[in-house]
Amino acid sequence: MSVLFEMEDGVARVTVNRPERMNAIDAETETALEKVWTQIEADSTVRCVVLTGSGKKAFCAGADLKSNTGKSGLEYWASLNENGFGGIAMRQSMKVPVIARVNGLALGGGMEMVLGCDIVIASETARFGLPEARVGRLPLDGGMVMLQRLIPEKIALGLMMTGRMMESGQAARYGLVNAVVPEDQLDIEVSRWVSDITACAPLSVKAIKQVVRQTGLLSIHEARSLRLPELVAALESEDAAEGVAAFRQKRPPEWRGR
Numbered sequence: 001m002s003v004l005f006e007m008e009d010g011v012a013r014v015t016v017n018r019p020e021r022m023n024a025i026d027a028e029t030e031t032a033l034e035k036v037w038t039q040i041e042a043d044s045t046v047r048c049v050v051l052t053g054s055g056k057k058a059f060c061a062g063a064d065l066k067s068n069t070g071k072s073g074l075e076y077w078a079s080l081n082e083n084g085f086g087g088i089a090m091r092q093s094m095k096v097p098v099i100a101r102v103n104g105l106a107l108g109g110g111m112e113m114v115l116g117c118d119i120v121i122a123s124e125t126a127r128f129g130l131p132e133a134r135v136g137r138l139p140l141d142g143g144m145v146m147l148q149r150l151i152p153e154k155i156a157l158g159l160m161m162t163g164r165m166m167e168s169g170q171a172a173r174y175g176l177v178n179a180v181v182p183e184d185q186l187d188i189e190v191s192r193w194v195s196d197i198t199a200c201a202p203l204s205v206k207a208i209k210q211v212v213r214q215t216g217l218l219s220i221h222e223a224r225s226l227r228l229p230e231l232v233a234a235l236e237s238e239d240a241a242e243g244v245a246a247f248r249q250k251r252p253p254e255w256r257g258r
Helices: 027-041 073-078 109-115 143-150 153-162 168-173 183-198 202-215 220-225 229-235 238-248
Strands: 003-008 011-016 048-053 058-060 098-102 105-107 119-123 127-129 165-167 179-181
Touching (some): 011 027, 048 058, 058 109, 098 109, 119 168
Parallel strands (some): 011 048, 098 119, 105 127
Antiparallel strands (some): 003 011
């Protein structure tokens, strides 16, 4: 199977499983990923998602050019997935946090998938890049429009116009990565983040994600006054009262997600 999907204790784990192709994504894998994202969105028990690639060499090396369908660059542009590369790079309908577990190379569409995640944990050996210009193509699936919003313009242009790779430590300095750890500590660090997320009220986490994602281009007053459904749901929830009660009673809260 080109995509592995597991669910345990509210944590969905999605793995691109093509290590022999550096986890590059072909049409079949793209379809499988879209099916998984749709399944996760329909499951109210999911609290958090961890996205990674099989093996140790690559998170995802982008599109599998060897399995190219023969589309020209213009034809590819005309048929773009509105959710971005891998169905996640520009996805707006995913309510729960997505953690990128970057275990190696994240290139092209692989880096675009990273840009679409909420939290990024990388090994010291991870590398990031958008090398499309080196093969006469463009970072169409989120790279050109997202990277410049997340890091300084000159750094973004430098990466895209040269096809150079960025080390994980440098990516962290520019705010693209939350934590960089030795390769043998990657799963431990990811588990820490998962535990911290699932210790929080699920509706609060969903509301935070939606407010941040949907208000970034608004003024601070417009952003604060926006009445998003997720925000209202969190404020009116039983969990809002439970969290305060648990704090006062010095006990762990019992979240119900309502």
